[in-house]
Amino acid sequence: MNATIRARNLSRRFGQTRALDGVDLDIPSGRIVGLIGPNGAGKTTALKAILGLGRYDGDLEVLGLDPSSSRDRLMEDVCFIADVAVLPRWARVKHIIQLTEELHPRFSREQCMFYLKNTKIKMDSKVKSLSKGMVVQLHLALVMAIDAKLLVLDEPTLGLDIIFRKRFYSNLLNEYFDEERTIVITTHQVEEVEHILTDLIFIKDGKLILNSTMDDIHERYTECMVKPDQVEQARALKPLHERVLFGRHILLFDQVESARLRELGEVHKPSVADLFVALMGDDEEQSGIGENAA
């Protein structure tokens, strides 16, 4: 099976800044990949390159095509929500659905109607009269009604309430996702997606800090809430990161035997958010994972 996305030395400069700095990436099909990074880390630049929306240096293949020269062919098999609320404001809902139906060979009107059924969106409404959340709902319904091989979601649930967000991710997992498809998600609300991810990528300053399957991550990283009298011993094992919660020291370790750690305190698997903070540095905490999910 060919890789859905294959990048070698993918780079992009904006003046002096390197938005992407020699990224190598292989994403096979049948994965749900979380691309997580602080603002300005290069997430959007990477996604735009993958979607044929931005220039880049290096080699990049998406579904066997070069995105920079074959965007139109690529879009038959790739869907994306690049950002919130980019549907044309002048258009009516029925117009957008009709256009997508006529222009996209893999669009299913029935599917789209199924996803719109539980919303308050009316067919005759203009996009500009819809609330921000409704526009996102409409866009998600359009995208999920397309039988694509790669779905790219850049902050897909921004501006949506909890109920819709939960429903969206459950639809995504239960009705949309299968072995043939690949989903790439970027979001700041990692808590919401971490249970559905199969792979995790951390990006910072245009470089990949972490690129691994969730299974490997759970294997590799362990968090330990250390007994007060064992702190110094635990520190000797060179933790990646240390934080204090209610007076208890919580240390995160990379490839340290959990049997050894159990002697020092309470052991558990770190959340993606904790791992992010540990690997990307505290200074990024504010911009990276600010919203500790509703």
Added chain:
Amino acid sequence: MNAHWIKTLWALMRRELWESPVAFKWTPIGIGIFLIFLSVITLIIYTQFDASLSSLFDGLRMLAERSVEERSLAVTAGLFSVATIFFQLMLLIILFYLSGSLYDDRKDRSILFWKSLPVSDSMTVASKLLTACLLVPGMFLFAIVLTHLVLLLFATVLSLLAGLNPITTFWLPASLPRLWTVMALGLIVQALWLLPVYAWITFCSSWAPRLPILIAFGIPAGIALVQHSWSLATSFSLPGTNIGWIILQRLGSGVLPSNIDIEFGNTNDIDFNEDLFMSFGNLLDVLLDPAMGIGLAIAAVFIAGAIWFRRRATDN
């Protein structure tokens, strides 16, 4: 060109109609209603001076007594002058439409949605130009046809009141199928004639960071000014080769009835016949004019440029 292309282009062109219903649908209908309203008002004012309309009827009778050729010329002239008002406003609408055609979706970021569809950038640019060259003229021609029919119905009522046969006085001399066919073909030839101008504006719309209409008019105006000052300063001038003059000449010429070149001072030589408005003969002349070929070549360059920029365009 295969069926899939045509289907895609048609979907994209209908999209333009959905986006600008006021410019493409309601403006031509509005002009038609305005012209009809104007003729009713004129008639009402006329009755203030001549309640029995006897002088109007006399005029109609005089027309009915003329030869077939003369009647035909008079009726066609009337119908063409009605159409001319549509044509002039249509040109303005097309110029404004094209200036925003590849700019507005960059400004409101909806370009990200359009680029998420499997439609090539050349197809997008083609759909904008085809809208300007075929769809908009088609909408305007439809409104012209309706206006012609309503005005001829007025004329029918008046001629019946004057005791004349409306068929032989108005309907037959108007030879409507021929008139509308020549107008339809004329609009296509005119679009080809103006294609370099259309393509230039589309090109500007594709890259302008802001105010594409000002940039599209400002650049040639600036060049024309510099060229003119240069000619003045160096006393080296080639009249008629100023770029601004060339563009204005192009906009003001072509096949539309108001654009026929009349050599002033030589008015005696003008032969008042149908060629003055629009005829199959002068359509062919314009098509075969070397200036047409040069214009199309320039248009091709700008269209290629518009596609090049469109491929690189995103939301910022």
